[in-house]
Amino acid sequence: MATMHDVARLARVSVSTVSYVLTGTRPISQATRDKVLAAMAELDYQPNAMARGLASRRSRILGLLMPMDERGLGATETAFVTGAAAAASAAGYHLVLSPVGGGDLDDLRRLASQRMLDGVVLMEVQLADERVTVLQEAGVPLVLIGRTGDTSTLSYVDIDFDQTVRDAVAHLVGLGHRRIVYVNHSAATLASGYGPALRTRDAFVAAMTGHGLEPVMIPAEDSAAGGRAALAAAFARAPELTAVLAMNETAIFGILGELTGRGLSVPDDVSVVSMVTSTQVAELATPALTAMTSPGSALGRIAIEALLRHLDGPGDQRHQQLLPCALEIRGSTAAPRRPTLVTSRPSSIDGG
Amino acid sequence: MATMHDVARLARVSVSTVSYVLTGTRPISQATRDKVLAAMAELDYQPNAMARGLASRRSRILGLLMPMDERGLGATETAFVTGAAAAASAAGYHLVLSPVGGGDLDDLRRLASQRMLDGVVLMEVQLADERVTVLQEAGVPLVLIGRTGDTSTLSYVDIDFDQTVRDAVAHLVGLGHRRIVYVNHSAATLASGYGPALRTRDAFVAAMTGHGLEPVMIPAEDSAAGGRAALAAAFARAPELTAVLAMNETAIFGILGELTGRGLSVPDDVSVVSMVTSTQVAELATPALTAMTSPGSALGRIAIEALLRHLDGPGDQRHQQLLPCALEIRGSTAAPRRPTLVTSRPSSIDGG
């Protein structure tokens, strides 16, 4: 493995000159630069990442911290990761994914204090997230995907849940639906302060109320069985429902199964819209799902770009940005068979 | 950020003594050790990863190289990653996931030559995989998940496809099925030398032949539409089929949809077994799928442990191991409604 010394000797220049050629920190004449580059090529020189990191106090490694729980990465998260990796690579940085779970806060502290990461992007942020505190205390530049409760001081990129829900509801209302049920994540997830679940809940209430409609909401466990149970509960609460809006990507397959089981057809009897979903998953179902497609790879790219700006620029800038999901209409939504003409008279249904 | 010097000064010992306490390379008296540990605790000392890496020529970072294509990580891959991360963490190593695609071979070469990774685990290996060559040339210790065509010189962990297919077929045959169709990955995937597709194909032929049955095989694109098309093709080729064995986790939802669309019930009219699947995905379907569950997290753990042995021990050892998937019986398999009693008379169906 050739070192900078070898390159310098072969090119008959000093080590520092080789370094300047590599980093561009100081001007180097074209003639010298050519000699050095030729020597590098001849020796197949690759700078040693550790030495470079030690001397420059910059590892050129960015961390993407994602809790890897049982349910795996969906296509959405994957798009996010690839978008981030591409952006990092374009800037000459490596992106490493660290599967730090919720439990290993000490692990995280250690990782952060070891000066191995120039900065991190934190995924799946909770409204109150200790990981954020740990990283801030360690002085690691930080960009969030998602938001904590208090967003004032941090940089983040997130999905514009408010806009997304509004668009989804508008699509259904535009088709003539009036009795729309929102299937969210589980009650436990809501209670744990999972931002997307809470924000979509509020957005759904706002959107429905804005149309003069009653917001009916049902929580569902993250499983097909949970989806089936949720649909049963939905019919119990709102027997006349004609449309389901589902946030829970896992439960949605149970919802579809249960609809079929009840002899109801999608979209003729009930329309279904899937929220924050990838194209791939939407097309797995039969019929393919009308869905709000999440801007996965754009989110990843933007997060990394913001992080890089943190590293270079002066400290105090923040980047806060929301991106909506795009409505992609497929086969699971249509006008209701018997449009409810009642628009504003509240029924016995109560919001939940 | 406290350094080793600070710790040494506070504990009134030399830096090297601090280092020996940390690494255990040389014996240190209990009294000195206590002084040093106290000083570390007081200063909240964390060793600098870069400096340590430079001096010891060991980064204590292992790479998990996974091509991240459009279709995302399934629960299987995720289990794999978490198993690997846990094993690495237990040994005091960091595990970084590098989403190196197929295209960026130069990227890989750079990554390997930068001496940032002590060793790597390579996922999604093709029968002929250039990445293996690149890594070997760079002299990076290597363990594969999956196998190349020539396995003689490498360490690997892989699923025992032969055993898995045999078990799946035995389950169906035991229920009384005779006309079993195998839905594999796409023809293009087969042609590209994707090991699991090729190995399961051969194993299916062997298993069916062993039972005196005709092996019927259909390729399917990795999509729900691909699954539907494959099922149509299967019925065209084998009208009397009573069971489907599917390797293609994405296509299987299309298969189920198409069966329902044809008015056939699962498992009464047709039994379905999903190969190399996670419990989570198997339970998404209605009815829940009888599946061969992949030993994801065990694979990850074993791969990392083998890699660590490579790093410590003398170079020449190999670790080659196959793990079968476990049969988990759920609602998608049952005895055929009209068991075919013909056992060995070849029909017009041709394998392939």
Next chain:
DNA sequence: CCGCTTCGTCGAAGCGTTTCGACGATCATG
């Protein structure tokens, strides 16, 4: 033609560890 920048290059001092050789002190051995 002189002093002043600016340009291009060099040497050397780090960066924070590990690791090697050395060296008292302690201890069993003959």
Next chain:
DNA sequence: CATGATCGTCGAAACGCTTCGACGAAGCGG
């Protein structure tokens, strides 16, 4: 009691790079 081992510790030399100060050469205005 002299003689090696063994144990515990130290100082210093790497590890391969970046970066700072310095300095000769070249270019410029006056």
